[in-house]
Amino acid sequence: MTHSHWAGVQVGLTIPGSVGSDGLSIDQLAAYVAEPGVGALELDARTVEAWLGAPPEPALLHPPEDSFETGLLPIEEEVFQDELELARATFAGYLRDWRRTVSLGPLDTVRRRLTDAGARVDGLRWHGLADLADDEVELACRMASSLGARVLLTEASFSGASRLAPVAERFQMTIGFQGEEGSSAEALERVLGIGESAGVGIDIGVWEAAGNGSPLAFLEKHSGRITHVHLTDRRTSDWSHAQFGSGDAPIRDVLRAIRDHHWAVPAIIALDRTSEHEPDRRAAIRQALDYCRRCLVE
Numbered sequence: 001m002t003h004s005h006w007a008g009v010q011v012g013l014t015i016p017g018s019v020g021s022d023g024l025s026i027d028q029l030a031a032y033v034a035e036p037g038v039g040a041l042e043l044d045a046r047t048v049e050a051w052l053g054a055p056p057e058p059a060l061l062h063p064p065e066d067s068f069e070t071g072l073l074p075i076e077e078e079v080f081q082d083e084l085e086l087a088r089a090t091f092a093g094y095l096r097d098w099r100r101t102v103s104l105g106p107l108d109t110v111r112r113r114l115t116d117a118g119a120r121v122d123g124l125r126w127h128g129l130a131d132l133a134d135d136e137v138e139l140a141c142r143m144a145s146s147l148g149a150r151v152l153l154t155e156a157s158f159s160g161a162s163r164l165a166p167v168a169e170r171f172q173m174t175i176g177f178q179g180e181e182g183s184s185a186e187a188l189e190r191v192l193g194i195g196e197s198a199g200v201g202i203d204i205g206v207w208e209a210a211g212n213g214s215p216l217a218f219l220e221k222h223s224g225r226i227t228h229v230h231l232t233d234r235r236t237s238d239w240s241h242a243q244f245g246s247g248d249a250p251i252r253d254v255l256r257a258i259r260d261h262h263w264a265v266p267a268i269i270a271l272d273r274t275s276e277h278e279p280d281r282r283a284a285i286r287q288a289l290d291y292c293r294r295c296l297v298e
Helices: 026-034 045-051 074-099 107-116 134-147 158-170 185-192 216-221 251-261 281-297
Strands: 009-015 040-044 120-125 151-155 174-178 198-203 226-231 267-269
Touching: 009 026, 009 120, 009 251, 009 281, 026 107, 040 045, 045 107, 045 120, 045 134, 074 134, 107 120, 107 134, 120 134, 120 226, 134 151, 134 158, 151 158, 151 226, 158 174, 158 185, 158 198, 174 226, 185 198, 216 251, 226 251, 251 267, 251 281, 267 281
Parallel strands: 009 040, 009 267, 040 120, 120 151, 151 174, 174 198, 198 226, 226 267
Antiparallel strands: none
């Protein structure tokens, strides 16, 4: 039986977010998923590219927001921002050149290693996919296929979906456009109108915070076009993150709706990577998986 698959519902895990740290090797990832029995993964493309030898992004490209000296003159801040944007553009060009020559052959080994650990890649998440050149988008589709991923995931936007969906269709790949903070149900339905190669994903922890009410009505209406559901938990009092299963997000209701309606929608656990509620990530992963199991079988 597939790991973390209960009552017809596939439960998975975001990587590296739920683990809480970047820089995982394939062996470390396999160890993380094998012991608790995680059957499906949503991998971040940056982790996969690191396995392929991508040049590491310099930390200075993303300085902390509070790192600026309070006494800087406006012209000094402007110069700093201009230099920062130039550095980012230079690195993006360097990375683009690397992507044009990289071999995806090693991903066969990655796929086998995860299979041996009892897991498969369900989705490949690529931040900022709509901002990339066409050949980079094609690389993303080929990378997802090489990993055996069912969908390629990125942020939801109508302009992004309009550009990316035709490329994905050429590669027979579905792109799941993830609704995030502020994403309305109407905006996601507009994305769905672009074509069959476009699907949408929702995060139930932010769905109500975005003013959309319960996610169940949207899931029922568009169940055939939902690529995944992110299981995150929050408190409705202030929409802060909560320990998985202790907050107000309708995790139990969503899991049981997927089960009872036989929707082919993976439920992907996305633990807050910076939460003080989960200092022991291995224990937090086990607890979240067990909570989902009990929701489905008890």
